[in-house]
Amino acid sequence: MPRADDFRAADDFRAAMASFASGVTIVTTLESDGSRLAMTATAFTAVSLEPPLCLVCVDRRARAHAPLLQHGSFGVSILAAEQEPVAAQCAAPIRDRLAGLRWRPGARTGCPLLSGALAVLECQLVEAHPAGDHDILLGQIESVQVREGNPLLYWRTRYGALRAVAAEPGQPTAERRVN
Ligand SMILES: Cc1cc2nc3c(=O)[nH]c(=O)nc-3n(C[C@H](O)[C@H](O)[C@H](O)COP(=O)(O)O)c2cc1C
Numbered sequence: 001m002p003r004a005d006d007f008r009a010a011d012d013f014r015a016a017m018a019s020f021a022s023g024v025t026i027v028t029t030l031e032s033d034g035s036r037l038a039m040t041a042t043a044f045t046a047v048s049l050e051p052p053l054c055l056v057c058v059d060r061r062a063r064a065h066a067p068l069l070q071h072g073s074f075g076v077s078i079l080a081a082e083q084e085p086v087a088a089q090c091a092a093p094i095r096d097r098l099a100g101l102r103w104r105p106g107a108r109t110g111c112p113l114l115s116g117a118l119a120v121l122e123c124q125l126v127e128a129h130p131a132g133d134h135d136i137l138l139g140q141i142e143s144v145q146v147r148e149g150n151p152l153l154y155w156r157t158r159y160g161a162l163r164a165v166a167a168e169p170g171q172p173t174a175e176r177r178v179n
Helices: 004-018 065-071 081-089
Strands: 025-030 036-041 044-048 053-059 073-078 103-105 112-114 119-131 134-146 152-155 158-161
Touching: 025 053, 025 065, 025 112, 036 053, 053 065, 053 073, 053 119, 065 073, 065 119, 065 134, 073 112, 073 134, 081 152, 081 158, 112 119
Parallel strands: none
Antiparallel strands: 025 036, 025 073, 044 053, 053 134, 073 119, 103 112, 119 134, 152 158
16 A cells, blocks of 8 residues: 555656656557557667667556567667657657658568657567566667767656757867757
8 A cells, every 4th residue: 555655755756757868769669460659768778788788668558568569579769859749749649659750660670760860779679577567678679770960858848959069179078958
């Protein structure tokens, strides 16, 4: 039975995590009938270089959760600064979150990869660990593509962008601010 303290702890934890600025990804997979699923996810991180592994934490209630486990692979698109509308659409309560967006199927997995993303990865699901109300999905990287650009950020429940001031040669610092 949860106590009042536990509820406060959850609020404090949420507030603390909201202070942690992150990039924004779109995680995609395929349903058994071939239809495509996408969800915005910030709980994404690198895990290992050899072999190359990443993880994403997925709410067990999310529509994409069961298909992610069943399909056994997923795509990750790391969004560019101008892709805030993509992030909003892929978290919205709509049936086809990829409608009207530009994407291509990944050559290794068939999972959608968003055009215009800073980096796209295809992952083979190698492990799934239950963790509270989420599952930690561990993916082995099968393909990667990277391009130049600035990242979309998420901080204190808002999207933003890095404002990098390029340092002159010989100047030590670059100012970086979140809008
Ligand atoms: C900025 C942002 C980050 C999110 N990060 C995650 C995440 O890391 N893991 C997750 O399971 N859901 C995350 N969500 C929620 C999902 O994108 C999605 O909205 C939620 O799972 C409900 O989807 P459903 O209608 O498909 O069940 C995030 C939402 C937003 C707006």
